[in-house]
Amino acid sequence: MQLHSYRLRNFRRLKAAHIELADDISIFVGSNNSGKTSATQAIQAFVTGGRDRFSLYDFSSSCWKAFNEAESINVDDPIPDGLLPSIDLDLWFEVAVPDLYLVFPLLPSAAWEGSKVGIRVSFTARSPLNLIQNYRAAKAKGAAQAAELSPGSEYVPWPRSMTDYLQRELKNEYELRYFVLDHTQFDKNFLEIGDYVPEELRKEQGGGAILKSLIHIDNLGAQRHLADPNPEAGGRSEDLSKRLSRFYKRNLDQRQDDHAALRALFESEQALNSHLDGVFKPMLDRLSKLGYPGVNNPRLKIMSALDPAHVMSQDARVHYQIGEGEDTATLPDSYNGLGFKNLIYMVVEILDAQAKWVAMENRPPLHLIFVEEPEAHLHAQLQQVFIRNVLELLNIKDDVGSIFSSQMVITTHSPHILYERGFKPIRYFRRTKIGREQLTEVLNLSAFYQAQSDDRDFLERYLKLTHCDLFFSDAAILVEGNVERLLLPVMIRKVARPLRSACLCILEVGGAFGHRFQSLIEFLGLTTLIITDIDSVALVVPEADADIDDEEVEEFEVPADEEEDVARQVQDGGQNPASKPVESPPKRKYGKACLPNEPGAATSNQTLIKWLPGKRTIEELRNTSETDKTHELKDNTKVRVAYQTERPITWNGATENLCGRTLEEDFGLENPGWSQSVEKKPLGLIVKGEIADPSALAKGLHKRVSRKSFDKTKFALALLTEDEDAWDVPTYIREGLVWLNEEVRIELETVIPDVDPMAETGGIGEADE
Template sequence: MKLIKAAIKNFRLLYDVDITFDENATSVVGKNNSGKTSLSLIFNMFLNENNKKFPFEDFSLKSHDKFIATFEKYGEIKEENKEERIKEIQSEIPKIQLLLTLKYGPEDNWANIKPFFTNLEESDEITILCEYAPDSTEKFLKKLIDVNKNGTDEELIKNIETQYQSYYKINVRPYSKIEATENVRRADLNRLIQAKFIHAQRVLDDSNSESKSKLSKVFQQQFYNENEKDESKSGKLLEIIEQASSNIDSTLSVFFSSFIEYFSSFGYPGMGNEKVELKSQLAPEVLFKNNVKLFYNHDGAILPEKYNGLGYSNLIYIIAQIIGFYSEIGDFQNNLNLIFIEEPEAHMHPQMQSAFIKNINRFLSEVGLNAQVIITTHSPHILSDAMLQSIRYFAKTDNANSCTVKDLMDFNDKLTESETKEFLTQYLTLGKCDLFFADKAILFEGTVERILLPIFIEKTEKATDGNKLSEQYISSIEVGGAYISKFKELLEFLGLKALIITDIDSVEKQETGNRATYHKVMVAENDQLVTSNITLKNWIPGEENILQLLSKSDADKLSGSIRVAYQIKQNAENFKCGRSFEEAFLIDNHQYIFDNKDNLTSITYFLKECLNSDDVQAKSYDIQDFIDRNKKKTEFAFDLLNVNKDDWKVPTYIEEGLEWLSM
């Protein structure tokens, strides 16, 4: 049996979302506070029979308006249409819902599935509705009318919070669109679905306190699980414990005999025949609680648990919890088994994180546990091991009171170019997955931009007022200019605000016979010049002609939440515009370049020909060509870092782009 889909309504940020699940491991990702943890929590709330009610805070904030609307609608009911209106209100009043779609096969335990069959539908799927709703909507609303004296919306919400638990109940039933169904027992649900929740706050630490032996407790629980299944397995251990107790009793009797004799001098035991005896109380639970500790054998040296790194302790804890789950579920293995793991990356080094999903899947296969794993993570390293189609991206909506879930299985299926799919899969496999956790993104072409980007951001923040990019989580992606456009569909799918910093890359067409070639040229007032930049030609702004590109407005450089920044005219009088970052920098900072020409070692040789700053600006194309031909781009970037970096300014096109991104 497999979990195919979950539809959730009115639970925290999960106001109205649908989530599909991979048949092996689903990776749940997104920025902080985007609703990821709520996914495992709502499963836990409905699957744990001890949970009888939801806190009012678990209702989505957006549901408050629905509470108010249904209350007002109930107050307007007329007698002639009362029954019909009550039904409407019953369907509209906020309920916390978890609608599960499960796929089963002939190998599954049909006795456990039977309560969830409906009469009129034949398929290999069942749908189960778990719902926290009022038993009687009318009684609930009548009570609210009685207590809501002031009549304000704020007072109504307070009264709902006070009264709702007396009327709301958890119910589970098979769901059908075409027929009414009856509630089943929650025990029926628990027989069908087994779940293990390994939470993010795992109480592991490397304190020297001996009381912090958390892993030993895991092994203690495993002993109980195994003993409950097969007492014969623990028989030998119990036999040894009893023998040890007998030996200890004999030793204690001899050791304390003279001490006990002193009691008689105080009249004990009096007229009776009672005797004082010391008995050991050895039992497995006492043994594990105080006397059995976990140790590590390191090259023959026995080291206590506290000497093991937290990363390994965390991994062992997760594995032990899964093994314990395997022992607990026993005969229920033919049903649906779910394992929720929150932030498994805690304390793990990157290499261990990168192999986590692969190792978990292999481990489940080796122990024979048929389970689906749902992993919530903030780790690009863990995500690098995930299949693109197994990722579920959680993102807050604009009003921040709800979230959307973006299914990369849909994205993967809709990718039209196989090359793009292959490129993105390979790119993510290399561990470049922080796009899924970022507030915003910057894509750029070269090493120089990568080295100088933090300085660009710092300088732009000093020059402008507003939101600081340095205080936001920015994913910086270095990618060759020819490949930037391959991120188009992913960025649009995620809805992430992104800035693309690229070059105008002016070229001139030359024809020789039947053959046309393109050659790099400086940007000039020439209608025949075009760009070789694929992003500018085929994406934003979708223009090839250089003069047309230079005439584009800020709005033309925007597509949804994505903006492109490329070189613009710096000197309108003599039509000066850089072809690349280096040339744009030279034009904008010609005085700085001239003043520091003896210290800028990457271009000192060429600058000997410049008699003043105007010469630097006039020769900007030749200087950048010198940098390019002599492979001095990285050296040039380090020159700018090390030589009076406070004196130069960010090229205008980059500064404008960063200002837009910060808003």
Template sequence: MKIAKVRVQNFRLLQDVTIQLHDQTTLVVGRNNSGKTSLTEVFCKFLENKGSHFKFEDISIGSHPKYLEAYDLYQIYVSSKQNQEVEEEQIRKEAEYKAALPGIRLDLHIEYQEEDDLTALSTFIMDLDPDRRDALIRFQYGVKEPEKLFTTFDKQKTNFNHSIIGFIKKCYGEFYSTRAWAVDSQNQDYTIEIEKFSDLNAVFLSGFIYAQRQLDDQYADNYKKLSKGFESFYKLNKEIKEADIKRIEESLQMVSINLDEQYESLFKSLFSDLSKFGVEQGINLQKLAIRSVFEADKILKGNTHLFYQHGVSTDHLLPESYNGLGYSNLIYIILQFISFYEEYDKRKPRPAFQVLFVEEPEAHLHPQMQYIFIKNIKEFIHAKTNWHVQVIITTHSSHIIAESGFDNIRYFDNTAHQLVIKNLSEFRIQEDKKDPDGMRFLKQYMALNRCDMFFADKIILIEGTVERLLLPLMINKVQPSLLTKYVSIIEVGGAYAHLFKDLLCFLNVKTLIITDLDSICAANSKACKVSLGHKTSNAVLRSWLPQKELLADLQTCTESDKTQGKIRVAYQVIEDTASECARSFEDAFLVRNAHVLSGSPGGQVIPKLLGQRTEMDIRQHAYEIAQEIDSKTAFAFDVMMLTNWEVPTYIKEGLTWLANE
């Protein structure tokens, strides 16, 4: 049994979205402010807080016009009553204005197998079809008495400048409530209201680990989250580990007896004074006694502290606040997972499954620890053979993604007016059929490289080392505004960049491809100067953008020829009329900066390459000079030492396009 998909309506950025959940672990990824946290929050507010903590601001701004629509329909309904229209027409108009009122909705589509125990779920199954294996549970935070809402507004609207939005914002708590229904997914007019939310706990339990975990590595650690985690473990296991608990209670009883004797001596004079108080006025106080009462769970609360052993000696123990945030965070999350399992395993009867949400587990974890975390969590879950659990993780970690693969990823795309949630497992299936070799390459790339394109505001694909080292400097020179964006720079090489085409279109992120013209001779297909060449060997230019092979065609391409949707290609163009078109970045850089390089610049590679060449000589022989570069990395480092160099025209044009919103 599992939650197969979730539909959320009118909650913050989630105006109307559906997300397919993976059977085990779902990774929710996307740019900042794309709605990832909202998914966790809507579950928490309905399942953990039972809807009591919704605010008016939680209702999607995009749904606010529906209040005006509903009010207009309400007035039509009132007119129909005043005009004594037929009853059927009044009922229809009443239903219309009530349906128009926006509310926050969460639909859980549950699927089960024939062998599953349906005892708990049977309450929510709305059909008798033996071939169906589904149930739909609907939560809604909405107006409980629509007519009362509008009649109250009519009486008070002058106080709110006739604004229905202003009225509801001020008074929403009076009119909104949380309700839940079992719904027939194939006939959603057929519903039964769920009176007790606690009935859901027999179907599944939910758990939440939030990004703001308030871990503290300072001296004054007021949170002691890890120690509290051990206290929780005690509470969940005190009935199971009876022998251990009995020994603890016996020890506490011995302490209690000794303390009682000390208390009697300590408070003897106090009791003596109390017994004499008011005797002459006829007040006869009862005799008092003080006894120490120790309960194990209360003793543990606030008195169980976690320490770290420093070195080999157990005498050197440091408090938990002295450990780094990374380890504290990791231990805390593991403790939470263990507690969730213990809660699930100890509950009688045991729920059918459990749903756990983890926000940004990578907080404070270095990359290797992030990779190990997701790997070990999977192994921990698999080791619990009787634990039926789904985990939903929101993350910005490329390392967690690399360990998880395509099928688990749900991508939140907020580039359009309305958020769209994309399922990368569907993309993988499609690409496996269309281009299995390309899909195999993407999987391998994701496993071995940073996958931060899933979180990027913009993406730049580059050819090699020189561009990767110099691109941040070039951005700072020509489009510094890009430095405030999350720009993912991906080194792919000219021969493989075209394999990213479908993935980039799927992600729908503005992308610049910086590549080389790669001219070759018609006779032998060997690399040559552009002026001597006939066509390009570059796969991107030939098969993707601008889908041209002849150099003559490529050199006359317009801006629109180089652009397709949110993707643009940039390759070498003529820097000035006195020079030939360059073939690669290196000779384009030499042509663009001949005036700088002729002035005896410093460095390790450039002085040896150029010697005493003049500016004109460098321009005319840039291709040949570039061919002599043995170490492109050393060449890039030499460029970094220059102070007044200029960015080649084709890259400048591409970055300008990328920065343009």
């Protein structure tokens, strides 16, 4: 049996989030405050916590307005369903036919057929009518008592509003209810069809007990508070030795009735040390598979802090053994690095959780383990080793082929962990905004993996090579090459300084491959700026059957014409040419680099041709509007392209509308006098000879930059050494960054829900990792 997925409603920013889980390991990723921690805390609260685990701040912000609107309801009229918000969790289990007896109480009917069984847990009002009446009674009592006070004060007694009342009385007014879900009444997105109302489990059936009999949950939080050798470090901390000792006392054979061992303890401390070595060996062996001790790291050694008076209750101590033979030395556990202590701690916690689950009476068939931010204090390689081998910790020899199974969920901000696991286990928590409310949508990257086969392999390899942080960003910037990547931080500081406070992912993709990111960017719905070159070329028509081997000739593709697609469909036997288009293969074109103002010039840039703005000629690109350069995705997120555009260039007393073919050329045109001064020779942009007018300058820059001897990286590094106030950012990049600044600013602006003043004292459930 596996937990296939779960849906949360009205829980913090997860107002309507459906989260699918892999059958082995799922990885929750997303930018900060996207709801990853909420997704783990919610299911644990519903399954193991009970109603005391919930507070008013766990309701989505829109629910607060609904609570306050309920104040004015007429209690003499029938109370409408859903008047008071509830927090709901739908759990969907994948159950094989032989295991149906495990979920028999959750089958919607005796004739049920299928593989998915569901249960809804709802944190809902006991009685909406009684709640409203209790609130009004409390308000009237407070008003009466306040009336006895001296007049002239602005004091308003409790409860000032319904939300103020529920902050104190929620646990008395709300309860958990359980419902059986019929999978046939839900669509493919696990949303109810029509007006379906699930059947409630009767009190005597014990919905909570049923749920606990199916699933056991453990959570390894991000804050593990391991001890620091500095006593002045402060804060909560835990000695690793104490944690290992608890593991020993709870799970390992302690030989409490072994008198030979007791005698050995009194006669020789070595006997106990040998015993401890033996019982910890399986754990240490499994730890070694996750990269510890590795090369040149001290080995773990478990030793007794021998106290004959309390010999069997005395804590074991972890020491680190250095050297061999007579040169052996041991150090206390606090003298090892936080990274390895964190790794050891996680391994012990996971094994401890597994051992407790295995030892449970009436053991639930499913064990779900949440691990938050395993990368804490671990270097990149050790993060990859951990995620590569962590599933081996879940393997229990006796469970092979049985009804028992384990699933793990990891929340992370580490691109190194994503590097190791690939797309399939990723669940991307995407922040969205509807009106003034900030919400989260959870995307299953395995669906993208299955649907986008053409670009999938390229994207997965690229992200592995770059350790991409795309999944943790507020926005992305796709740049042409290394020069843009080096200079962009300075340009942002110059023209869009607020962007420095945003989490940006800058990807170097080039004009030839940028369009291959289209499917992923659109799937994620991530605000994106594409900074690329116009790459103007003069088209070359090769002779029939002649090979194009001229190094100056670029080969590129353009989509087939629409007329060719229709003709191809008819040729392939389509009866109605308009019914189902048959795409023709793309055409191959050839061109030599030229200035953008050359008549008849086209672009060889695949991003401009195949993605945005979808134009082929320089004339079309020149006349493209700002609207056509922008594509709206979902929930008002957008993608915009920025490439060189013509603007007035003044040189030697003359002014012409020009633009460069590449960043370096356009930079020279943007800063003509400054870049042509003798002092700026390291930039490599000085044009030799007389420069009569702006056109001559553009030609000279084009020839200069097009040479094989021109070092673009050297240009970027030289520019970084200059006073950044002395030069101007090229117009197309400045306009793109200003656009992105506006988009991200809107996305990041603080949203204050329309609720009563008391709500300002809390985060209204939105502040979440």
